[in-house]
Amino acid sequence: MKEFLENKKRLNEKIKSVFIHECKPVIDRELLQSLPHLKVIANSGVGVDHLDLKLIASFGIKVTNTPHAVSDSTADIGMALMLASARRLVEGCQISVSPQTEHFAADWLGDEVTGATLGIIGMGSIGYKVAKRAKAFEMKILYHNRNQRKEEEEKAVGACYCEKMEDLLQQSDFVMLVVNLTPQTFRFIGKRELELMKPSATLINISRGAVVDQDALVEALQNGTIKAAALDVTYPEPLPRDHSLLKLKNIIITPHIGTATVQATRKMTEEAVANILAVLNGLTIPSEVIPIRCFREHTYALAYLL
Numbered sequence: 001m002k003e004f005l006e007n008k009k010r011l012n013e014k015i016k017s018v019f020i021h022e023c024k025p026v027i028d029r030e031l032l033q034s035l036p037h038l039k040v041i042a043n044s045g046v047g048v049d050h051l052d053l054k055l056i057a058s059f060g061i062k063v064t065n066t067p068h069a070v071s072d073s074t075a076d077i078g079m080a081l082m083l084a085s086a087r088r089l090v091e092g093c094q095i096s097v098s099p100q101t102e103h104f105a106a107d108w109l110g111d112e113v114t115g116a117t118l119g120i121i122g123m124g125s126i127g128y129k130v131a132k133r134a135k136a137f138e139m140k141i142l143y144h145n146r147n148q149r150k151e152e153e154e155k156a157v158g159a160c161y162c163e164k165m166e167d168l169l170q171q172s173d174f175v176m177l178v179v180n181l182t183p184q185t186f187r188f189i190g191k192r193e194l195e196l197m198k199p200s201a202t203l204i205n206i207s208r209g210a211v212v213d214q215d216a217l218v219e220a221l222q223n224g225t226i227k228a229a230a231l232d233v234t235y236p237e238p239l240p241r242d243h244s245l246l247k248l249k250n251i252i253i254t255p256h257i258g259t260a261t262v263q264a265t266r267k268m269t270e271e272a273v274a275n276i277l278a279v280l281n282g283l284t285i286p287s288e289v290i291p292i293r294c295f296r297e298h299t300y301a302l303a304y305l306l
Contacts, residue, residue: 001025008034017042017276023050032059040279042272043289045259046070046126047208049181053291063289064275067125069267074178074258075129078206081230081252082118082174085202086111090252111173111200113137119172121165121188122179122207123149130176131157142168169196174204181208191216194225202228206258209235218244221251232258 001024004011012034018025021044025031032038032055040062043051048065056063084090087110095101095108118134120127123145131141134157141159143149148161162168169175175197179185189203190213197203203226205212214235220226230252231245237256239246245253259268271287278285 013037016040016280019272019276020044020051027051027056029055032056032061040064040276042276044268044272046074047181048289049208049210053289057291062279062285064272064279064285064287065289066268066271066275067287069271070259070264071125071129073261073264074126074206075133077232077254077258078126078130078176078178078204079133081204081206081232081254082176082202083113085204085228085230085252086113086116086174091249113139113174115139116173117142117171119143119162119168119175120159121145121168121175121177123159124178126206127176127178128153128157130178131159142172144168165193166196169193170198172201173198174202176204177207177211179207179211181210185211187211187213189213189217191219194220197226199224199227201226202230204230206232209233209237214245218248221245221248228252232256 004015013036015035016037016039018027018035018038018041020027020041027041038059038061041051041056041064043063043065046065046067048063051063053063088108092108095104114137117140118130120130120134120141120143123131123143127143127145128149131143134141141157142162143159144162144165148154148163149159153159154161177189179188185207188211194203194216203212203217209231212231212235217229221229228250232254233256234245234253239253245251259265274286275288277283
C-alpha cells in the first residue's frame with residue numbers, strides 16, 4: 001500500500017485486484033476512484049463487515065471471502081473456549097503459577113462438557129464443524145439458524161433445530177454464537193436474551209464482538225444472570241484497558257485468534273488468490289459475497305455463495 005501511494009500514477013492503471021488481510025488496506029471511495037481497472041477485492045477471512053458492499057458494488061467490483069479456509073480453525077477455538085471456561089483453565093493456571101499459592105483448594109470445581117447441552121446460533125459451515133466436534137463429547141446439540149439443515153445433516157451430528165431462538169437459550173448449558181455481523185445481527189444478544197439463559201450457562205462468541213450488547217453482558221456476568229462468558233471477539237478490538245469486561249473473573253477473552261493458525265493463514269491466502277484468478281479469468285468464483293437489498297428494512301444483508 002505504501003508503494004502504491006508513492007507511485008499512484010504508475011500503478012493505478014495496472015492494479016486489477018486488491019487482497020485484504022486484517023482489514024487492510026481500508027477500502028474507501030477515494031481508493032476505488034483511483035483504481036479504474038479494479039475488478040475484485042479479495043478478503044482474507046469470512047467476515048466482511050469492514051467493507052461497504054453497497055459502495056463497492058456501485059463501482060462494478062466483485063467481493064470475495066474465504067469461508068472454506070477458516071471453518072476448522074474457528075470451530076477449534078470455539079471448542080477450546082468452551083472447555084477452558086467450563087474447566088476454569090485460565091483461573092487454574094493463574095493459581096498454579098502464582099507465588100502466593102501454597103496448596104490447591106479441594107473444593108475448586110468446574111463443569112463437565114460431556115453430556116451438557118450446546119446451543120449453536122448460526123449453523124453455517126463453522127457452526128456445523130462445531131457440532132461435529134461437540135458430538136464427540138456426547139453433547140446434546142441444539143441449533144438456531146435462518147434455515148433448517150437437511151434431515152441427514154442433522155442426524156449426522158445429532159442436532160435438533162430450534163425455530164425460536166428463545167427455546168435454545170432456555171435449554172442450553174453453553175450458547176455459542178457463530179453468525180455473520182449484519183444489520184440484523186447487530187447486538188443480537190442483549191439483556192432480554194441473556195435473561196432467558198440459565199444462571200448456570202456460559203456464552204461463547206466466536207463471530208463478531210458487535211453481535212453482543214457488551215453493556216448487557218457485563219451486567220449479566222456481574223449479577224449472576226449467566227455463569228460465565230468466553231469471547232474471542234469484542235467491540236472494539238482491543239477493548240479499552242479500563243473496560244468493565246476486563247475486570248471480571250468469570251470471563252475469558254482471547255485476541256480474535258479464531259483463524260490464527262499457520263494452516264488457516266495459508267489456506268485463506270490460497271483461497272483468496274483462487275478467487276482473484278477466477279474473477280480475472282472470467283471463471284466461476286469459488287466464494288463470492290453478494291450484497292442483496294432487503295426492501296422491507298432498507299438494509300443490505302450478505303449472501304455467501306459457497
